[in-house]
Amino acid sequence: MSQSSTLNNRHGKQLHKFGGSSLADPECYRRVVSILKDYSNEEDLIVVSAAGKTTNRLIEFLDALNKDGRIAHEHLQALRQFQIELVESLLTSEEAEGLVSQLHDEFSTLGELSYPLTDAERASVLGHGEVWSSRLLAALLRQSDLPAVAQDARAFLRAEFGTQPEVDRAKSYPLIKEVLAQHAHHRVVITGFMAQSECGETVLLGRNGSDYSATVIGALAEVSCVTIWSDVAGVYSADPRVVSDACLLPLLRLDEASELARLAAPVLHSRTLQPVAQSAMDLNLRCSYQPESGSTRIERVLASGAAQKSSLHSMKFCLLNWHLVQVTTLSVHRLKCLIVLSAHNWHR
Template identity: 30%
Template sequence: MTRIYPQIVVAKFGGTSVADYDAMNRSATLVLADDAVRLVVLSASAGVTNLLVELAAGLESHERLDKIDTLRAIQYNIISHLKQQDAIRQEIDHLLENISQLALSAADERSAALSDALVSHGELMSTLLFVEVLRERHVETQWFDARKVIRTNSEFGCAEPQVASIEDLAEKQLRPRIEQALLVTQGFIGSDAKGQTTTLGRGGSDYSAALFGEALHATRVDIWTDVAGIYTTDPRIVPQAQRMDRVSFSEASEMATFGAKVLHPATMLPAMRKDIPVFVGSSKNPAAGGTLVCRHAENPPRYRALAIRRKLTLLKLHSLNTQPACGFLAEMFAVLSRHNTSLDLVTTSETSIALILNSSSATSGDADTLTTSLLTELSSRCRVELETGLDLVTLIGNELTQVSGVCKDVFTELDKHHVRMICHGASDHTLCFLLPAESSDSAIKTLHRSLFE
């Protein structure tokens, strides 16, 4: 017998949506406007995670104290607007003391586990404060520790969720409480089997919201951010960028993977598994509408969007003895695997490989995946070239490998640009090209004018 689940909407608010008291008040209004919202997932207040990442890197005493004072000022500024301040200030002070102790430990000896424990405090503080904002509106609200449900492995900094365990824990820990009160919980953080705090990587609050939505069989996941939906490209680069009212899971997934900042790349996976629509809108201007991401978009266009990922490094590996490509490729990929290195894009010839490494998801931000040990081992087996200061521009569309004229449409417009690498064919949705950073914005403007305007 098929179980019927109640209507539940999971609402996630990003850092700018809980940056200060006014932002939290706007977000609270959005929550209360929809009775179906039963679980609220929050990021840390804007700027807080960056401060915590700096503390986790280990700082001198005066720098450490300055960062903690800045953190305290952000939290106290919100508390100063609340009617009942004493109890919440004590809770925030307790968390700030934890941060201080962990930062002191990080100054002596850094570790990924300690970093996750420290960085998680941003979400712990923002959710405690948001609960108070809602309670002042006389709403029955409870704070919930996401670590009781979001079970992960122990890959600190970029932990992998254990989906089956999350669904089981959500049924036991979350669903009974959702029926009694509105719950506020943290994005970005989880725990491993030993109860140690883990994080899902930078921007992981979107992913958390989708995981909660999947576990609860939600009818929709709302992602509230500082832009009114998903655009054909970054409006800061091209003011004429157009908002897309409806896109498919696959289109949105490619956009996120290749640099669109509106959604975390992994967000689409849980939504696709349970066919849960994801709405993206602006908490500052909800009346502006937004973008609905769902399984199918009606009459999808050939060209959907342009995305950009910045500050990438091109790694080129050349065989020393012109051995056959299969042996050389196998050897190079084995080295990369031993160093737990994830690849984004790869092109090959008979005796050389050009590749871009995936360095975008760890807690510390742009993780340095080109470690000394990796480069040392590669250099002992091949000739290594590095080229920095590059940006990856990606055209996202539909059936790009099934129709003629795509490359002509793109590269006719880029004839004056120095294209360093091209990837096309592995996906029907993307055409990627690597450009020097100083020309990438110009390329996007030119392509957007030609393909979208």
């Protein structure tokens, strides 16, 4: 059975999260649609980051706004062109017209901003990228005969400002149930990275915020599995740039994954794993560029069998202070070495 068949045959609703590198250009969007055709089912949830470097461009715009209005305008115009080209490259002229009109209105509003901005106003600006990604992917799915709707997570995720804002699950749970009930028989494409405060202001969820929002939304929606798609296939036994026979680890226990996250492994973050630990769902890490290249599955417990050992215990190589060393045994409780998981850090 193929990996796509295995995922599609899982019981219950699933959630798929796509990072900015998976939505970097028109070809990436087409690849995501193909993945969702093969790996998702009706009523599955999809959480998206901003396309490519969109959030970085918005940060540059805000920084320039405080220093040089002309440069700020240039940043904004370049981003407007990028977003419009994405839409026009992917959608038919009829489908594109409405989205382009919305973009023009939103960029006109952004162009009228002036300093000083409040933290909430700044957060609202930086959240635009996820809104644009959600809207475009939902339209592209509909165009590909997959009923889909774009959904702003601020309609149901509640959080308050802080260094590392945490979603208030008690307040968010009834809201997400109400929202999802309105979208029966549709794939729901949800904005990552942000929530809303009780006073109606945008709250950014900070570093790794989109991955965190994906798992917390998955827990609230009671999905069976969250799959995070990025430009890497998962967790490797060693740095594949250094060790030629480094292998992809197909399975990790949640406690092992948590230990790696504690040691600042780039693919994993402790905030992303918290909702997994507090729910019954599993977490998959996969590569959107090569969907059939394998994956790492993070489970709360291993399958039955006392003799079974996880991939982490059988590894021969790991990284210590960025220098490769060989080890003979590896216990999650005594893990001293940081495993290199990929050549790239995941953006949000």
